[in-house]
Every structure is written in C-alpha cells, then in structure tokens.
Amino acid sequence: MNDPGLNEPIQQESKNVEEDRKDEEDLQKEDEQAFLDPSRWWFASTAFPLLAGTFGPMASAFSVCALVENWRVIVPHGPGGNEAHGIDIKDPGWLIVINTISLVLALIANIALLLNMARRLSFSIAQPITIVGWFISSVLLIALVFAATYGMELPGEDRALTQAFYYAIIAAGLYFVIATLMCVTVYGAYKEHYPQEFKLTMSQRTLMLQTISYMVYLLAGSAVYYRVEGWKFLDCVYFTNYTLLTIGIGDYAPQTHTGRALLFPYAVGGIVILGLVVGSIRSLVLERGKKKLGSRMIEKKREQLIKKMHNKGQRKKLTPIDSDEKADELGMTERERRKFEFELMRQIQDQANERQKWNALLISGSAWLVLWLVGGVVFWKAEHAQEWSYFGGLYFAYTSLLTIGYGDYKNFSNSGKPAFVFWSLLAVPTLTIVISNMGDTVVKAIRDATDYLGQFTLLPGEVSAKQRAKQLVTSLTSRLGKDNEAGETMTDQPHGMIGEKEGQDLEGPNGQVRATDRLAGEVESEELQKAGEAERRGDQVSKDVHEYHYQLVREFRKVMGHLNQTPPRRYTYEEWAWFLKLMGEDEDNQRSHRQAPINIRSASRKKGGPDMQQGPTHDKEQQRQWSWLGNRSPLMGEVDEPEWVLERLSITLEKELKRRHEEGRRGRREKASNVEGKAPSSSGSSKTLEQQERNGEGGHASVSVP
Numbered sequence: 001m002n003d004p005g006l007n008e009p010i011q012q013e014s015k016n017v018e019e020d021r022k023d024e025e026d027l028q029k030e031d032e033q034a035f036l037d038p039s040r041w042w043f044a045s046t047a048f049p050l051l052a053g054t055f056g057p058m059a060s061a062f063s064v065c066a067l068v069e070n071w072r073v074i075v076p077h078g079p080g081g082n083e084a085h086g087i088d089i090k091d092p093g094w095l096i097v098i099n100t101i102s103l104v105l106a107l108i109a110n111i112a113l114l115l116n117m118a119r120r121l122s123f124s125i126a127q128p129i130t131i132v133g134w135f136i137s138s139v140l141l142i143a144l145v146f147a148a149t150y151g152m153e154l155p156g157e158d159r160a161l162t163q164a165f166y167y168a169i170i171a172a173g174l175y176f177v178i179a180t181l182m183c184v185t186v187y188g189a190y191k192e193h194y195p196q197e198f199k200l201t202m203s204q205r206t207l208m209l210q211t212i213s214y215m216v217y218l219l220a221g222s223a224v225y226y227r228v229e230g231w232k233f234l235d236c237v238y239f240t241n242y243t244l245l246t247i248g249i250g251d252y253a254p255q256t257h258t259g260r261a262l263l264f265p266y267a268v269g270g271i272v273i274l275g276l277v278v279g280s281i282r283s284l285v286l287e288r289g290k291k292k293l294g295s296r297m298i299e300k301k302r303e304q305l306i307k308k309m310h311n312k313g314q315r316k317k318l319t320p321i322d323s324d325e326k327a328d329e330l331g332m333t334e335r336e337r338r339k340f341e342f343e344l345m346r347q348i349q350d351q352a353n354e355r356q357k358w359n360a361l362l363i364s365g366s367a368w369l370v371l372w373l374v375g376g377v378v379f380w381k382a383e384h385a386q387e388w389s390y391f392g393g394l395y396f397a398y399t400s401l402l403t404i405g406y407g408d409y410k411n412f413s414n415s416g417k418p419a420f421v422f423w424s425l426l427a428v429p430t431l432t433i434v435i436s437n438m439g440d441t442v443v444k445a446i447r448d449a450t451d452y453l454g455q456f457t458l459l460p461g462e463v464s465a466k467q468r469a470k471q472l473v474t475s476l477t478s479r480l481g482k483d484n485e486a487g488e489t490m491t492d493q494p495h496g497m498i499g500e501k502e503g504q505d506l507e508g509p510n511g512q513v514r515a516t517d518r519l520a521g522e523v524e525s526e527e528l529q530k531a532g533e534a535e536r537r538g539d540q541v542s543k544d545v546h547e548y549h550y551q552l553v554r555e556f557r558k559v560m561g562h563l564n565q566t567p568p569r570r571y572t573y574e575e576w577a578w579f580l581k582l583m584g585e586d587e588d589n590q591r592s593h594r595q596a597p598i599n600i601r602s603a604s605r606k607k608g609g610p611d612m613q614q615g616p617t618h619d620k621e622q623q624r625q626w627s628w629l630g631n632r633s634p635l636m637g638e639v640d641e642p643e644w645v646l647e648r649l650s651i652t653l654e655k656e657l658k659r660r661h662e663e664g665r666r667g668r669r670e671k672a673s674n675v676e677g678k679a680p681s682s683s684g685s686s687k688t689l690e691q692q693e694r695n696g697e698g699g700h701a702s703v704s705v706p
Contacts, residue, residue, distance in 0.1 A: 041188055041193045041194060044184050044185050044187075044188040044193070044194075045185065045188060045189070045193070045194040045198075046198070048181040048182065048184055048185045049113075049117070049182070049185055049198055050207055050208075051178065051181060052113060052130075052178040052181055052182050053113060053114070053117060053207055053208030053211065054207060054208065054211050054277075054281070055174050055177070055178050056106075056109065056110045056113060056134070056174075056178055056208070056211075057110055057208065057211045057212040057215050058174065058211065058215060058422075058425065059106065059134075059170075059171045059174035059175050059178070060103065060106045060107055060110055060171075060215070061215040061216075061218065061219060062167045062168075062170050062171035062174070062418075062422070063099075063102060063103040063106055063137070063141070063167075063168070063171045064103065064219060065163070065164060065167040065233075065234055065237060065418070066099060066141070066164045066165070066167040066168035066171060067096070067099050067100065067103060067164070068164065068233050068234070069088070069162055069163065069164040069232065069233060069234055070088040070089060070090060070091045070162060070164065071091055071095070071148050071161060071162055071164050071165040071168075072088075072089040072091075072148070072159060072160070072161060072162065072165075073086025073087055073088055073089060073159070073160055073161075073162055073414075074086055074087040074089060074158055074159055075158050075159065075160050077158070082385065082412065083160035083161075083162075083413065083414050084412050084413070084414060086160055086162070088162075089159075095144055095147070095148070098140050098143070098144055099140075099141075099144060099168070101140060102136070102137040102140040102141050102144075103137070105133045105134075105136050105137045105140075106133060106134060106137040106171075106175060108129065108133050109129060109130045109131075109132075109133030109134045109137070110130075110208075110212070112125075112126040112127075112129040112130045112133070113126060113130045113182075113208065114208050114209065114212075116130070116198065117198055117205050117208055118205065119197075122196075123189065123196040123197055123198075124196065127182060127185070127186050130179075130182055131179050131182050131183060131186070134175040134176075134178060134179035134182075135175070135176070135179045137171075137172075137175045138172045138173075138175035138176040138179065141168050141169075141171055141172035141175070142172045144168060145165070145168055145169055145172065148161070148165060149161075160414060161414060161415075162234075162414050163234040163235075163414045163415075163417055163418050164234065165414075166414065166415050166418040166419070167234070167418045170418060170419075170422050206280065207277070207280040207281070210273065210276045210277045210280055211277055213273055213276075214270070214273045214274060214277050217244075217269065217270055217273055218237065218240050218241060218244065218270070219237070221236075221240045221244075221266050221270065222236035222237045222239075222240050223236070224262065224266075225239065225240065225254070225259060225262075228254075228256055228258050228259045228262065229254060229255060229256060229259050231252065234417070234418075235252060235417070236252075237421060238252065238411070238417045238420070238421060239252040240266075240270070241420075241421045241424060241425070242400075242405070242420075242424065243263070243266075243267055243270070244267065244270035244271060244274055245274070245403065245424055245425075245428050246271065246403050247400050247403050247404075247405040247424065247428075248403075248405040248407075249400070249405050249407050249410055249411075250405065250407035250410075251407065251410040251411070251412075277429070278428075278429045278432050281429050281433070282432065282433060282436060295636070295637070295638050297352040297355060297356050297359075298348055298349060298352040298636065299631075299636070300352075301348045301351055301352045302345075302348055302596075302629060302636075303598055305344065305348060305629075306318065306596055306598050306629060307598055310598070315595075316329070316330060317330065317337060317340060318341065318595050318596050318627070318629065319595045320334065320337075320590035320593040320594060320595065321333065321334040321337055321590060322590050333588070334587070334588055334589070334590050334593070335577075335587050335588045338573075338587050338593065338628065339573050341596070341627060341628035341629050342573045342576065342628045342635075343573070344628070344629060345628045345629055345633060345635045345636075346570075346635075348629075349635065357437070357440045357441050358441055360437045360440075361434070361437040361438060361440075361441050361442070364430065364433045364434045364437050365434055365437075367430050367434075368401070368427075368430050368431060368434045371397075371401065371423070371426060371427045371430060372394070372397050372398060372401055372427075373394070375393070375397035375400075375401070375423050375427065376390060376391075376393035376394035376396075376397045377390065377393065378393070378416075378419050378423065379392075379393040379396050379397060379411070379416060379419070379420070380392065380393030382411070382413050382415045382416035382419055383411065383412065383413055383416050385412070385413060386412060386413075388409070392409060395409060396409040397423075397427075400420070400424060400427070401427045401428075401431060402431070403428065403431075527546045527547075527549040527550040527553060528546070528547075528550045530542070530546040531543050531546035531547045531550060534546060545656075545660070548656070549653070549656055549657070549660075551582060552582055552649060552652060552653045552656065553653065555578075555579065555582060555649060556646065556649045556650065556653060559642050559645050559646045559649065560646060562642035563640075563642050563643065563646070565642070568640040568641065568642070569640070569641060569642050570641055571641055571645070576634075579645050579648075579649070582649065582652065583648050583649070583652050584652065591625075592624070592625055592626065593625060593626070593627065594625035594626060594627050594630070595627060596627035596628075596629035596630045597630060597631075
C-alpha cells in the first residue's frame with residue numbers, strides 16, 4: 001500500500017532529477033557541437049549580417065551623394081578647364097524620382113536590419129524587407145547608370161560625368177553584394193544550420209548603429225562646410241573623409257575662420273566615432289572569428305596528433321587503464337595517463353594558438369596588400385588626365401593607406417574622388433587590424449629578441465649570461481618544459497585554487513560580480529556553520545554534506561575572480577582534477593574515461609550525433625565518458641576555462657541545494673504524517689528523516705568530500 005504522504009514528493013524528486021539530467025546533457029551537447037559547426041555557417045550566421053550592417057549605411061550615404069548633385073557637366077574650354085570645375089547639366093525629372101525611390105527603399109531595408117539586430121523585429125519579417133529593398137535599390141541605380149551612359153547624350157570632349165554618377169555605381173554594387181550575403185544567411189537559417197536570430201555581442205549589435213552615426217556625421221559635416229566654405233557638396237564629402245581618417249592630403253583646407261574653428265570639435269568627434277566603428281570591426285574579426293577559427297584549428301591539430309600516435313604504436317597511452325596489468329604494462333597509473341593526455345592537449349592548444357596568430361596576420365596583411373595594389377591601379381586609371389604612372393598611383397595609395405598624406409599627389413578627377421572615399425573607408429580599418437595582429441606576432445618577436453639581447457649585453461638581468469643561455473636553449477628544445485615545471489611546483493600546494501589568498505577582491509565590469517560574491521559568501525559561511533553544528537551533534541553524514549557544499553561555494557567564489565582576465569586564465573592539471581572531483585568525477589577512476597576518437601565529424605555522421613562512439617545506455621546515472629583529447633574535453637570548446645568551470649560548479653551546487661530542499665520538505669511531510677497517525681507502509685520506516693540523521697542512520701547517500 002502506497003503512502004499518500006510520500007507518493008507526491010517522490011514523484012516530484014524523480015521529475016527534478018530527470019530535468020537536471022536533461023539540462024546537463026543539453027549543455028554538454030552544446031559544448032560538443034560548438035567547434036564542430038562548419039566555419040562557413042559561422043560566416044553566414046554572424047559575419048555576413050555584420051558586413052551588411054556595416055556596408056548598408058555606407059551604401060545609403062553614397063546614394064545620398066548620388067542624389068544631391070547632377071550627373072553630367074560641360075567641361076569649360078581654355079586654360080584650367082577640367083571636369084572638376086564643369087558647368088552642371090540639369091538631370092531629367094524621372095532620373096531624380098527613380099534615384100529618390102532607390103534611396104527610400106534602401107533606408108527602409110537598413111531600418112529593418114537594424115531593428116532585427118536590436119531584436120525589435122522578427123527575422124522572418126525583417127530579412128525579406130532588407131533583401132528585397134536592397135536588390136530593388138541596386139537594380140534601379142544600375143538602370144539609371146546605363147540610362148545616363150547610353151540613353152542620354154554621351155560624354156564627349158566637352159562633357160563629363162560627375163562624382164554623383166560614380167557614387168551611384170559604388171552604391172549599386174554595395175547593395176547587390178550585401179543583399180546576396182543576406183540571402184546566404186536566410187538560406188542557412190531556413191536549412192536550420194543555426195536559429196533564425198542573430199547571436200551577437202553588444203559591440204557587434206551596435207556596429208550598424210555606429211556605422212550609421214559615422215556616415216551621418218560625415219554628411220552633416222559636409223553640409224556645414226558646403227555652406228561655410230562654398231565648396232561643392234561632394235568635394236566637402238571628400239574633404240571631411242580624409243580629415244576624419246587623419247590622412248590630410250591638403251588639396252582642400254578651410255579658408256575661413258569659421259571653418260577652421262569648427263574643425264577643432266568636428267575632427268575630434270569624428271575620430272571618436274570612427275574609433276568606435278573600428279573597435280567593433282576589430283571585435284568581429286579578432287575576437288569572434290579568432291575563437292571560431294581557432295577551435296577548428298585545434299580540432300585539426302588534435303586529429304593529426306592522434307593519428308601520429310596510432311601510427312607509432314602509442315595507442316595504449318590513449319586507452320583508459322582498467323586493470324593493474326595494464327598499469328604495469330604502461331608503467332603509469334590512470335591519473336598519470338590522464339595527465340599525459342592533458343599535457344598533450346595543452347601542447348595542441350599552444351601550437352594552434354601560435355599558428356592562428358600568424359594566419360590572422362597573413363590574412364589581414366594580404367587584404368592590406370590587395371587594397372594597396374588595387375588602389376594603385378584605380379588611381380592610375382582615374383587620374384590619367386594628370387598622366388600618373390602606376391608607380392605614382394601606388395605611391396599615392398601607400399601614403400594615404402598609412403595616413404601620411406604628403407599632398408604631392410592629389411585627386412582631381414570626378415571618378416578619383418569617390419573611389420578614394422570608398423577605398424579609404426576600407427583601407428584604414430584594415431590597417432588597424434594588421435597592426436593589431438602584428439602586436440601578437442612580429443612586434444612580440446622583436447620585443448622578446450630585444451629583451452634577450454639586452455640581457456646578454458648592456459642590461460643584465462638577475463641571472464648571469466651563462467645561465468640565460470642555458471635557459472634559452474632549454475626553452476627552444478622543450479616547449480613543454482615550462483608547463484611541467486609549473487606542474488611540479490604546484491603539486492606541493494594545497495588543493496583548491498592553488499596559490500591564492502582567501503578574501504581576494506573580485507573585479508568585474510559592473511557590480512553584478514561583487515553582489516554575487518557577497519551572496520555566495522553568506523552561503524559559504526552558513527554551510528560552514530552548519531557543518532560545525534553537525535560535528536558537535538556527532539552527525540557525520542550532515543557534516544560531510546555541509547562541508548561539500550562549503551567547498552563548492554568556496555571554489556565558486558574563487559573562480560568568479562578569474563572571469564574576464566586578460567589573457568584568459570588557464571588552469572593546471574591539479575586544479576582541473578580538483579574541480580572535476582567537486583563535480584563528481586574522479587581522475588583516478590576510469591569509469592568516466594574513454595579513448596579519444598580520431599575523426600569526430602565522421603563518427604557524428606555515421607551515428608547520428610556528435611562523438612557517438614560510446615554506445616547508448618539506459619542507465620541514467622551512468623557518467624558520460626570523455627577524454628582530454630576528445631570533443632567532450634573542456635579544453636576543446638570556445639568557452640574560456642573559468643566560464644566552463646563556473647557553469648558546471650553552478651549546476652552541481654544547484655543540484656545539491658535542490659536535493660537538500662527536497663529532503664527537508666520530505667522530512668517535514670513524514671513528521672506531519674506521523675503526528676496525524678499515518679504510519680509509513682514500509683516496515684522499519686517509521687522514523688522521520690530528521691530522526692534517521694540524528695541517529696546516524698543516514699537519510700540519504702553519504703557524500704564524501706574530495
């Protein structure tokens with residue numbers, strides 16, 4: 001006969017356990033799949049929308065430039081007559097109307113994308129508006145360009161096309177490219193390669209708004225100088241562009257006191273906004289792209305290393321040791337074998353990280369080189385009236401690209417100025433990314449070489465030149481020497497966060513970290529106090545439980561102090577073993593260990609999920625098996641190590657506190673049923689949970705504190 005007082009809490013407890021298990025499995029599967037997603041779908045889901053958000057406002061600004069002036073001029077005869085000072089030919093009304101419609105549609109498309117990024121408009125509504133709007137705008141501008149070139153009077157010796165015409169060509173091309181990119185994004189979401197939403201960071205979500213702000217600031221400044229200096233509006237755009245990019249060519253400079261006075265605040269404000277835009281682009285290229293591509297590079301290095309070990313007959317070192325015979329054969333324990341795996345994984349990380357830095361420099365440097373060479377060709381052809389050579393175009397592009405701006409070469413043609421505005425908006429941010437990548441590679445190598453040279457010659461350090469030479473040889477011959485030395489040093493330290501002091505200050509971007517730390521500190525004190533009370537009562541089970549909770553909260557607080565550290569915190573093997581012990585896994589026990597698979601992706605395709613070489617089990621309590629060299633390893637994901645540990649400690653602590661709450665509620669129900677005379681049906685179960693714990697009989701499974 002079932003006890004009605006216990007039936008409901010038992011069912012609730014079973015439901016809670018099932019939910020906890022499902023949440024933990026979902027989290028593990030998410031980590032497993034994080035680095036397996038093809039890089040091309042990361043580009044489609046993240047990079048392409050950000051490129052569209054950057055170039056969409058830029059294209060709309062160029063559409064404004066294509067609308068504010070006429071598209072044709074008459075070149076005056078005589079000395080000094082050129083297309084830059086031509087006499088305007090009024091555009092027909094239909095051209096202005098179609099040009100305006102194109103601009104309005106493009107603005108609507110930009111607004112839809114901005115609202116989608118800000119999560120104010122759904123993906124399914126915003127993307128059709130964005131894509132269709134940009135495609136129609138591109139088609140309309142292309143039709144106008146052909147009409148102006150072939151449908152109206154052709155430019156002859158006394159006629160020329162203006163800057164507005166060339167801005168229309170650039171805008172039409174940009175609209176078509178970014179609309180095509182967004183089609184790829186929508187296709188990937190339709191095929192369910194990623195959700196129909198943009199998973200962007202705060203800086204990435206605001207990139208489009210920052211780009212809009214910069215382009216509006218550029219056009220607004222141009223309008224002011226158009227009134228103050230009396231220049232043509234598009235010449236003012238050319239002037240404000242090279243001013244805010246700090247190039248300073250010098251062919252246009254303020255001639256009035258008002259224009260010079262306005263330059264002080266205008267230049268500073270524009271440089272600040274430009275810095276925000278470049279910072280967001282850098283976040284896209286150097287942070288998100290670095291993590292995603294870096295994870296794929298680690299996976300390739302991992303596969304190469306495991307294949308190499310298999311070919312050399314070292315496969316047994318990757319197989320869990322489940323008997324004393326295997327331990328004697330390998331000459332190491334299971335813990336030592338796991339540490340060997342861990343150190344191999346660290347070696348893979350270091351090699352992949354170094355290679356990724358140089359690859360990033362190669363890619364950004366190649367982009368910079370292409371912009372330089374292509375820019376030289378464009379300016380050579382655009383300024384043919386000035387009889388520039390290709391070397392002259394390269395020289396002008398180089399001095400502009402490095403923001404030197406001597407001013408000996410200047411753009412005079414109507415095609416050269418719009419090309420320079422667009423080219424410089426691409427080239428200067430690219431140069432910033434190249435310099436950032438050089439800081440991690442070339443500059444670091446030069447700095448290290450200079451330090452070594454100084455210590456050998458004029459600036460001796462704390463060690464002699466002979467000892468320094470030995471250290472240099474050691475570092476070059478053994479990359480793992482430093483890690484092993486650190487591991488040996490730390491094994492003598494106590495468990496937990498090795499070498500750290502209690503009560504350290506936790507830093508964070510806001511007060512959230514400190515508030516959480518204070519709350520965790522209160523829980524930590526409470527658990528320690530309850531452990532002391534249980535010890536005085538002689539209740540060993542309760543003492544062990546509260547000490548376990550105390551250790552969880554204590555490590556939780558310390559790991560919080562490692563969040564957002566630069567460079568990200570990397571834990572030693574001893575620290576990882578301690579954390580895993582707190583989470584219920586033992587590095588000495590092979591139950592949760594497995595041999596690392598070689599090709600995870602092929603196994604995923606064969607068995608219908610990531611890394612399914614472990615056979616299915618109906619035992620819900622069985623631990624998922626993993627290897628330090630497998631995709632379930634915490635070192636394989638895109639998440640920083642402190643964040644991974646903190647998340648798992650939070651799950652473990654939440655499960656423990658929930659179990660304690662359920663046990664307390666069940667104990668109160670049992671006590672109430674006893675008071676009302678409802679005896680439990682099972683024989684020998686008349687004692688309440690509190691009575692069992694008080695007598696040391698154990699109301700729940702004993703938890704041993706690592």
